[in-house]
Amino acid sequence: MSTVWKSVKRNKLKEGGFYINIHQASPLELKDSGFDGKFYDINRALTPSIRMTISSTNTPAVQADDEWSPLKAVIVGRAGRACFPAAHPEMIKATMPTEHVHRFIPKNPFPKDIIEKAEAELDFLAAILKAEGVRVYRPLSGIDWIAEGGYTGAMPRDGLISVGNTLIEAPFAWSCRSREIKLAYSQMLRQLAEEDENARIVYRSAETFADTLINEPQDEKDQWVINNSRPAFDAADFMRFGSTIIGQYSHVTNQAGVEYLRSHLPVGYHVEMLNVNDPHAMHIDATILPLREGLLVYHPYKVTEDALRAHKVLANWNLVPFPFIPQAPEWPPLYMTSAWLPLNALVLDGERVIVEASDERTIKFYGELGMKCIKCPFKHVNSIGGSFHCATVDLVRG
Numbered sequence: 208m209s210t211v212w213k214s215v216k217r218n219k220l221k222e223g224g225f226y227i228n229i230h231q232a233s234p235l236e237l238k239d240s241g242f243d244g245k246f247y248d249i250n251r252a253l254t255p256s257i258r259m260t261i262s263s264t265n266t267p268a269v270q271a272d273d274e275w276s277p278l279k280a281v282i283v284g285r286a287g288r289a290c291f292p293a294a295h296p297e298m299i300k301a302t303m304p305t306e307h308v309h310r311f312i313p314k315n316p317f318p319k320d321i322i323e324k325a326e327a328e329l330d331f332l333a334a335i336l337k338a339e340g341v342r343v344y345r346p347l348s349g350i351d352w353i354a355e356g357g358y359t360g361a362m363p364r365d366g367l368i369s370v371g372n373t374l375i376e377a378p379f380a381w382s383c384r385s386r387e388i389k390l391a392y393s394q395m396l397r398q399l400a401e402e403d404e405n406a407r408i409v410y411r412s413a414e415t416f417a418d419t420l421i422n423e424p425q426d427e428k429d430q431w432v433i434n435n436s437r438p439a440f441d442a443a444d445f446m447r448f449g450s451t452i453i454g455q456y457s458h459v460t461n462q463a464g465v466e467y468l469r470s471h472l473p474v475g476y477h478v479e480m481l482n483v484n485d486p487h488a489m490h491i492d493a494t495i496l497p498l499r500e501g502l503l504v505y506h507p508y509k510v511t512e513d514a515l516r517a518h519k520v521l522a523n524w525n526l527v528p529f530p531f532i533p534q535a536p537e538w539p540p541l542y543m544t545s546a547w548l549p550l551n552a553l554v555l556d557g558e559r560v561i562v563e564a565s566d567e568r569t570i571k572f573y574g575e576l577g578m579k580c581i582k583c584p585f586k587h588v589n590s591i592g593g594s595f596h597c598a599t600v601d602l603v604r605g
């Protein structure tokens with residue numbers, strides 16, 4: 208009986224309760240179930256034992272609170288007509304590789320060839336994940352980010368974080384990214400909420416759109432480009448370790464943003480801030496990488512073992528410094544990041560990890576740590592902003 212109910216779609220009712228759409232299940236599976244394919248109010252139409260079967264087999268749409276439990280459902284981004292983001296010049300100076308700063312002209316497109324190949328790499332990643340048994344969700348395709356004054360839809364990790372059953376939209380500090388989730392992802396978010404009545408989607412609140420974050424002129428003494436005048440964080444400044452979420456302050460994440468995140472977490476979760484030595488900090492996911500429970504690889508110039516071990520959840524972990532300095536390829540250029548993207552891998556389940564196909568040194572190193580590396584070409588995605596962790600959002604793990 209239980210296989211019937213796995214594919215049954217539940218539709219929320221305004222008055223509470225929900226209907227189920229029997230059409231979603233195959234006729235064969237439904238043969239003996241006695242239903243005729245209409246909508247039913249489940250609370251009235253079903254016997255208690257069938258109700259129990261449904262609730263125990265209904266797979267969640269959002270349920271993840273670490274970086275390594277078996278990945279069951281994931282979002283994979285799409286580049287769209289991507290361009291250099293029109294961020295504030297001080298922000299670009301603080302966070303972007305110096306050799307490319309002159310290219311950050313509003314609406315200046317990334318080279319067409321790079322975008323086409325990045326899009327193909329993202330499709331390839333989605334295909335690999337499906338083949339590995341992961342449910343894959345994709346945003347709208349072909350968005351013209353140049354016309355929208357944006358950046359790209361290829362980096363959803365920056366804009367969404369799942370914690371338990373809750374998916375939180377980040378209050379981006381960069382105003383050119385403020386409509387990214389709405390434009391490319393809102394249709395998907397609605398679908399997730401429809402698929403799982405327990406999924407909680409937290410859209411960013413109106414106060415977080417205030418354009419007050421950057422002081423003019425900037426004060427040289429300030430550590431970060433943004434002030435604390437409204438909540439700001441990028442979701443990629445946080446990593447989940449069960450009930451503990453470890454984050455960093457950065458040029459895009461302020462104290463008010465951390466408080467905002469705390470206020471939206473489900474009960475039982477808390478945020479701790481890691482002491483990171485990175486004057487250019489933006490996104491923690493090329494600084495630390497948990498490969499499985501008990502094993503974490505870190506960027507030894509940005510973070511110390513002591514700083515990591517100070518967090519109770521990591522106190523007994525094996526903490527391994529990344530053993531060499533990663534080299535950027537000659538082409539395509541890394542327009543938006545450092546070369547430390549090997550730390551931006553995507554762990555499938557503590558045994559399998561997705562790694563850039565040509566990165567033999569990293570493949571060897573993770574192999575020595577007991578991981579099976581799945582190779583995926585990703586240099587063109589790397590070029591426009593990040594690697595496998597950036598380009599995905601885990602929805603369900605465990």
Ligand code: ARG
Pocket residue numbers: 362364365443488489490491492493543544545546547548551592593594596597
């Ligand atoms: N700022 C990091 C670095 O340059 C890159 C992090 C990329 N992460 C992301 N989520 N977009 O090393």
